[in-house]
Amino acid sequence: GNSVTQMEGPVTLSEEAFLTINCTYTATGYPSLFWYVQYPGEGLQLLLKATKADDKGSNKGFEATYRKETTSFHLEKGSVQVSDSAVYFCALSGGNTPLVFGKGTRLSVIA
Amino acid sequence: EAGVVQSPRYKIIEKKQPVAFWCNPISGHNTLYWYLQNLGQGPELLIRYENEEAVDDSQLPKDRFSAERLKGVDSTLKIQPAELGDSAVYLCASSLGTVTDTQYFGPGTRLTVL
Numbered sequence: 001g002n003s004v005t006q007m008e009g010p011v012t013l014s015e016e017a018f019l020t021i022n023c024t025y026t027a028t029g030y031p032s033l034f035w036y037v038q039y040p041g042e043g044l045q046l047l048l049k050a051t052k053a054d055d056k057g058s059n060k061g062f063e064a065t066y067r068k069e070t071t072s073f074h075l076e077k078g079s080v081q082v083s084d085s086a087v088y089f090c091a092l093s094g095g096n097t098p099l100v101f102g103k104g105t106r107l108s109v110i111a
Numbered sequence: 112e113a114g115v116v117q118s119p120r121y122k123i124i125e126k127k128q129p130v131a132f133w134c135n136p137i138s139g140h141n142t143l144y145w146y147l148q149n150l151g152q153g154p155e156l157l158i159r160y161e162n163e164e165a166v167d168d169s170q171l172p173k174d175r176f177s178a179e180r181l182k183g184v185d186s187t188l189k190i191q192p193a194e195l196g197d198s199a200v201y202l203c204a205s206s207l208g209t210v211t212d213t214q215y216f217g218p219g220t221r222l223t224v225l
Contacts, residue, residue, distance in 0.1 A: 004153075032211055043115070043202065043216040044154070051211075089153050093211055098144065098167065101153030 002027045006090045006102035013080055013109050021075040021105045023064075023090035031094030033057075033066055033073040038087045038104070047075075047088070080109045113137070115217035117203050123223045129191035132220045136184070136205030143180060144214060145188050146202040154202050160186065193224045 007022040025033065035047040035057070048057030053068035062077045073090060090102040116135040124130050136143050142161050146154035157176065159167040162183040171178065175194070180186040190197055200219040206212040 036216075041218075043218040044204075045216070046213055049213070091153070098156050098159055099154075099214060101155070103151065103153050 002031065002092055002094060002097055002100045004090050004092055004100055004102040006088075006105055008103070009087075009106040011105060011107045013107070015082055015109055015111050016079045017109075019075070019077040019080045019084075019107070021088055021090075021107070023073045023075065023102060025071050025073065025090075025092050027071075027092055027094050029094050030068075031092040033064070034091040034093070034099070035062070035064055035073070035075050036089040036091060036101075038089065040086070044089065080107070082109045082111055085109045115203055115205055115215055117201075117217035117220055119220055120218060121221050121223075123225065124193055126195055126224050127192040129189065130193050130222060131187055131189045132201050132203075132222075134186045134188070134203030134217060136186075136203070137215055139207070140205035140215075141183070141208055142206045142212070143186050144202075144204040144206075145178060145186070146204065148200040148202055148219070150199070157188070190222075193222075195224050198222055198224045 003026045032051045034049045036044040037047045038044050048059040050057040050066035056065045064073050064075045087104045087106045089104045091099045093099050145157040148154045158171045160180045178188045200221050202219045203217045204214040206214045
């Protein structure tokens with residue numbers, strides 16, 4: 001079945017550092033890939049998505065590229081801010097199957 | 112535009128008691144989802160509705176969990192009786208139509224069973 005594996009946290013970075021959160025997936029066919037973010041006390045929000053190979057999703061300075069050859073969708077940001085502190089979830093959906101989430105990676109950014 | 116609304120936000124009950132959660136999706140969204148999120152884990156689907164029909168309830172523990180979406184709009188998820196292991200966050204999400212449409216999540220209900 002479909003599954004998502006993302007790097008375990010927590011990840012602690014200084015402000016303006018470069019961020020990478022790794023995500024790999026297993027799926028049949030051609031899934032859509034997502035990154036969701038959960039800020040403290042809030043619900044999950046869609047951060048970005050990509051629906052086909054080589055697509056790049058981007059939002060709020062975050063980027064992720066759908067790499068079919070490596071079955072990956074790594075999240076990157078060039079310069080993180082304290083306000084980026086949150087839990088980040090990689091997810092996929094494919095065919096008639098709804099979202100399957102990874103376990104989440106907690107990011108803490110310190111000033 | 113209002114987002115997905117859930118209530119209550121927090122609930123504390125004794126084990127073996129019943130509990131119910133309510134969700135109102137974004138207006139016009141035909142598909143509604145209930146997810147369970149355990150601490151330190153990603154959300155896991157419990158049930159998916161398309162309009163008033165439950166099209167995927169394979170992960171819903173039907174011995175104690177039930178759900179309804181009678182008029183194809185808001186939905187209720189019930190647990191009876193609750194067990195200690197049911198302590199978690201229950202998330203509701205909605206989307207326009209198919210499973211590949213973007214899902215929008217509510218803030219969740221945090222359940223604590225004592």
